[in-house]
Amino acid sequence: GGIITQTPKFLIGQEGQKLTLKCQQNFNHDTMYWYRQDSGKGLRLIYYSITENDLQKGDLSEGYDASREKKSSFSLTVTSAQKNEMAVFLCASSIDRAAETLYFGSGTRLTVL
């Protein structure tokens, strides 16, 4: 079996700060995703990538950048942290875009002071 590892588990930043979240998977999956989960709400897609060096914007991409320099890793950058984006950020991967099965990491909880 494989695993998705997200670091850090908890991230605290100042308003306006640039912050980076990291995700690694050892499934050898092609497609990776970043979702944001606000309290009491469903997940919303920020970015996804169907292969190394590919980036596709989701519904919530404004204010974020992403990078897929290797097949196994997908990072997300909050370009200027805002207090209203305190949430849990979840990384996921799937073998391909059909994604009958998505595998999720345990999340990074972002707090903005």
Next chain:
Amino acid sequence: GQQVQQSPASLVLQEGENAELQCNFSTSLNSMQWFYQRPGGSLVSLFYNPSGTKHSGRLTSTTVIKERRSSLHISSSQTTDSGTYLCALVTGFASALTFGSGTKVIPCLP
């Protein structure tokens, strides 16, 4: 408006009780996925169900396309069932998943 409406928002369950969680959707779909999330944990896929009924242990998923709904039935609930259950509408590839807001299942402690 919201494409996926999930209900109830929360549910208190006594051990041994059955429960039914609902998702209603307003657009056409390829499939419905159900996920389970333990507090502070990652999501685990429970079912990928384009139509009809699927079973896994004490869980049953039923998707009725013409009625635009999918349900998740938990039978003989246990305290380990507590957590959040999320449905997600699949309208194309996984990049087009639209999530419901979740149902939080809370154990009723004696």
